Amino acid sequence: MKQLLLFLCCLIVSSNGLFAQNKITLVIDAGHGGNDPGHLSNNENHLPEKALNLIISKLVGQYIDQYLTNVEVVYTRKDDSYVSLDDRVEKANSSNATYFMSIHCNANEKQHVHGTESHIHDFSSTKAVAFAEELEHQFSKRAGRHSRGVKDNGDREHTLQVLKFTKMTGVLIECGFLTNEKEANYLNTSEGQEVIASAIYRAFRTFIQEEHPKIKFLKETLPTKGNKNTEIASKNKKDTKSSKGEYTIQLMSSQDPLETSINQFQGLGMEVLRVNLNTKNAYKYLYTAGTFITKEEANLVLEKVKKKGFKDAIVIKK
Numbered sequence: 001m002k003q004l005l006l007f008l009c010c011l012i013v014s015s016n017g018l019f020a021q022n023k024i025t026l027v028i029d030a031g032h033g034g035n036d037p038g039h040l041s042n043n044e045n046h047l048p049e050k051a052l053n054l055i056i057s058k059l060v061g062q063y064i065d066q067y068l069t070n071v072e073v074v075y076t077r078k079d080d081s082y083v084s085l086d087d088r089v090e091k092a093n094s095s096n097a098t099y100f101m102s103i104h105c106n107a108n109e110k111q112h113v114h115g116t117e118s119h120i121h122d123f124s125s126t127k128a129v130a131f132a133e134e135l136e137h138q139f140s141k142r143a144g145r146h147s148r149g150v151k152d153n154g155d156r157e158h159t160l161q162v163l164k165f166t167k168m169t170g171v172l173i174e175c176g177f178l179t180n181e182k183e184a185n186y187l188n189t190s191e192g193q194e195v196i197a198s199a200i201y202r203a204f205r206t207f208i209q210e211e212h213p214k215i216k217f218l219k220e221t222l223p224t225k226g227n228k229n230t231e232i233a234s235k236n237k238k239d240t241k242s243s244k245g246e247y248t249i250q251l252m253s254s255q256d257p258l259e260t261s262i263n264q265f266q267g268l269g270m271e272v273l274r275v276n277l278n279t280k281n282a283y284k285y286l287y288t289a290g291t292f293i294t295k296e297e298a299n300l301v302l303e304k305v306k307k308k309g310f311k312d313a314i315v316i317k318k
Helices: 002-021 049-067 085-094 126-142 181-187 190-211 295-307
Strands: 024-030 071-075 099-106 116-119 147-151 169-177 221-223 229-231 247-254 272-276 285-292 314-317
Touching (some): 024 049, 099 190, 169 181, 247 295, 285 295
Parallel strands (some): 024 071, 116 147
């Protein structure tokens, strides 16, 4: 009997360990809140940092819930409440999280200073460095923002409590400077908030796919006749700055930015990305959907996309 109980205990422990290996937990920390407004813009009509942090944090969480699987999201706050630094650290550690991101907006006495920053505790954490570098890559290349790079204790000349005392790989993200008029205006638009949140989501997605190649994270679906969803075989495709052989579907371009949540895009059942082309041409925005390993796979989905109304859609290499 004792041997049987011992066997069952080992089986339970083994099963729990196996389950844990197929799922990760991310803590999203919206900086400041409540009676702590954070940084303020010089424009009294602008939102305080605490509100922007919460909006962007929730958008990142929504993107993860919508497009990823096997990722549990835990928030340190979901409303305009004050949460102490100690409580933020405690919540992250008690949740046994795999990763931690704290979302903020920056400020500087020199109003010309602008751009994004990704902070880590120190450069000895290779995972944190990789995560932070991917964030800045997405900010710069995908979102068209000015990247000020990855910073650590040496750059700041002080530690950040939420990075020093949390037990998991963590980054603190500065989405832009509220003391810069142009950047503050951008961060106070729904477009700016969505672009920043999308860049954070894409960086997180790319990073976890590289760190956990055996876990399936993508859940890409496309509606078919009869309102049944057919899963597109993604085989855990990676989205990296050095990846080769990947394709996507270019849906359309536009002169003015369109929300990726419009019904026309939602009807595709795939994640639609808006890319700022940073061009002087009339059409400044490009919209793409899906990630495919082969061109043949992309072409199969292309026919369905065209039937959904995007007759000029084409397959392009990422």
